[in-house]
Amino acid sequence: MTDAFDDVVSADNVATRRDEVAASVRAHAGEMARQLAVIQGGDYGQRTFETADGEWTLKYEAGDVQYLRFEPGSGSEIYAVSSKQPPEPEALERALADYDAFVETFNEYVESFDGLFDDAATSFPPVASAAELAAERDRILERIREAATAMAQELHRYDGEYGTYRTTVSGTRWELKWDGDAVSYLRVGGSDGTYLLSQYGPAPAPEVRRLVDDVGAFVESFNEDVADLEADLSRVAFETTP
Structure with a gap:
């Protein structure tokens, strides 16, 4: 081996x-x-x-x-x-x-792509300006914010430092959240709805147009709730022991 x-x-x-x-x-x-x-x-x-x-x-x-x-x-x-x-x-x-x-x-x-863009158009129609539309949208939102801020101030006065006021207008849920005297947001349509007012920017113009006619009813609903609360409080009996 x-x-x-x-x-x-x-x-x-x-x-x-x-x-x-x-x-x-x-x-x-x-x-x-x-x-x-x-x-x-x-x-x-x-x-x-x-x-x-x-x-x-x-x-x-x-x-x-x-x-x-x-x-x-x-x-x-x-x-x-x-x-x-x-x-x-x-x-x-x-x-x-x-x-x-x-x-x-x-x-x-x-x-095979040689000459692909030889006949491509490079001249385009002018783009329409949305400046006036945006300005009008912002003007309307500012009026809505004024009303919502007044509501926030009253809510702060009688319902605490912060919270959320909810009501229904034309079958749709409206929510106003306040923090102190300021508006945190005004949302329409629940968690997936439209923020008419928020800290992230203005709402889309079509949504503002769709909802603006119901803002008055929203404020009136708030006023009615405040009036009802005042009426309820006025009926409270309070006595002190002599």
Whole structure:
């Protein structure tokens, strides 16, 4: 019996060469990915290109190649570029045999957009101004805020430092939230409703127009509630022990 064994052939040279080729493919495919991103837009996307021997899918993300996959007419798919691991040498060699055809197809795709905007219109009608509409909306909201602030002051006076006054107008819920003498918000229609008044900006003009005719009824409902409360308090009997 002998203790001698044949030397194991090193695969280092093959792996090194494979890595060099794979790096070149990644750099080249990365340039194609950037051009594809320019055409398709967005931070990520992909497109498949057909050749006589199969299909190539180029996926990009953040302006760089995410993967380049070759699906031959027969056999398993090959990731010529991948974020996970380099391809096997034989698989990479098979993919590269069709790589020039893929690049040619890609270039034809890009060149197909030449002259796309030659007849595109670059002159457009003037844009109508909404300045007067916004000014009128703001004027109406200011009047609503004046009324709501007066209500907040009265609510602060008899119902505490802060709270929410609720009532129903024309079958719709109205809510006025106050904090001190200030209005926090005036909301119509519940939690998913319209904020006629808020700290985040004015309500949309169409919503203001839809609701403004009910503001008077909202104030009247408040006045009636205050009057009823005063009437109830006036009927309270209070005596002290002599």
